[in-house]
Amino acid sequence: MKRLRLFAAAAALAGASGVALLLGAHPAASVPAAATQPLAGSVKGGRPVGLFFMTRYWIATHSLEKSTYYFAPNGQVYVDPAGFSAAQLAAVPAASRGSYTVAGRKLSVRWANGQTESADVEPQSETFAWNMGIFLAGRPFASASQLVGAFEGGNSISTSSGSAAAVSSLTFRANGTYSGGSASSFGGRNEAGASTYSAGSSGGSAGRWSLSGWTLTLTDAAGRTSSGVAYPIEKNEKTGQVTRFYFNNVAYKRL
Missing domain, CATH: 2.40.128.290 (Uncharacterised protein family Atu4866)
Incomplete structure (x- = not known):
C-alpha cells in the first residue's frame, strides 16, 4: 500500500503545473469553518x-x-x-x-x-x-506569526526508468499576504540508462493567507483558494521560531 501511494505521488509530481497543484491543494470550500480539531500527538x-x-x-x-x-x-x-x-x-x-x-x-x-x-x-x-x-x-502553531518568513520545500523520486522532482517556495508576510513559486521536472531512461526524455514546468502565485487551527488557506489574486493541514515539525529551541513546517505533502524549511 505504501509503495502504491509513493508512486502515485511521483505521478503527481510529473504532471503538476502551478503552485497549487504542487502543493496538493484542496478546495477551501470543502473545509468547514468549524471543522473538528485533532488531538496533538x-x-x-x-x-x-x-x-x-x-x-x-x-x-x-x-x-x-x-x-x-x-x-x-x-x-x-x-x-x-x-x-x-x-x-x-x-x-x-x-x-x-x-x-x-x-x-x-x-x-x-x-x-x-x-x-x-x-x-x-x-x-x-x-x-x-x-x-x-x-x-x-505533531503540535499546532502557537500563533499565525510563527509562519511569517520565507520557506522552501520539495519532493523527488528516482527509479531505473526515470525520475521526477518538484520544488516550491512560500513567503508569508505579517500583513496577511503571501507569494509562492514552483518548479517541477521529470525524465525517463532506457534499459541502458541513457536519457530518453525530459520536461519541466514552473509557476507562481500571490495573494492572501490565513491560519485557523491546523488549517492553512491560500487565496490568490484571482480569488482561487487552496487549503490543507499544516503544522510545525521543527523549531529553534532558543528563539521558539518555527524552522520547518508541513503543508499538503511538502516539508518546508525556513530560508
Missing part, C-alpha cells in the same frame, strides 16, 4: 494517540516518504486527511484509513480496503518507530 503506554508526522526512506526510489497520520482516540487511523471533520475523515481513501490496535509491542492496522500491517512499535515520549517509519508527535 502523544504516546501513552506504548499507544500513539493524536496527530503525527511520519517519514520513511525508500532505498529503491531514493526518496523520503512524508505523511500525516492521525490516530483518533476511538481507535481509527487516517493518513493524510484533508481535514478533521467527520465528513473529511470518512472521505479518506480506504487504503489510507482503518482501525489500529496495540498488543504488547505490536501495533497492527487493518485498513478499510482489507489490507493489514503489523510491526513492532518502539515508543518514546513524543516519537515512535513503526514499520520502517519514524513518527514525530
Whole structure:
C-alpha cells in the first residue's frame, strides 16, 4: 500500500503545473469553518494517540516518504486527511484509513480496503518507530506569526526508468499576504540508462493567507483558494521560531 501511494505521488509530481497543484491543494470550500480539531500527538503506554508526522526512506526510489497520520482516540487511523471533520475523515481513501490496535509491542492496522500491517512499535515520549517509519508527535502553531518568513520545500523520486522532482517556495508576510513559486521536472531512461526524455514546468502565485487551527488557506489574486493541514515539525529551541513546517505533502524549511 505504501509503495502504491509513493508512486502515485511521483505521478503527481510529473504532471503538476502551478503552485497549487504542487502543493496538493484542496478546495477551501470543502473545509468547514468549524471543522473538528485533532488531538496533538502523544504516546501513552506504548499507544500513539493524536496527530503525527511520519517519514520513511525508500532505498529503491531514493526518496523520503512524508505523511500525516492521525490516530483518533476511538481507535481509527487516517493518513493524510484533508481535514478533521467527520465528513473529511470518512472521505479518506480506504487504503489510507482503518482501525489500529496495540498488543504488547505490536501495533497492527487493518485498513478499510482489507489490507493489514503489523510491526513492532518502539515508543518514546513524543516519537515512535513503526514499520520502517519514524513518527514525530505533531503540535499546532502557537500563533499565525510563527509562519511569517520565507520557506522552501520539495519532493523527488528516482527509479531505473526515470525520475521526477518538484520544488516550491512560500513567503508569508505579517500583513496577511503571501507569494509562492514552483518548479517541477521529470525524465525517463532506457534499459541502458541513457536519457530518453525530459520536461519541466514552473509557476507562481500571490495573494492572501490565513491560519485557523491546523488549517492553512491560500487565496490568490484571482480569488482561487487552496487549503490543507499544516503544522510545525521543527523549531529553534532558543528563539521558539518555527524552522520547518508541513503543508499538503511538502516539508518546508525556513530560508
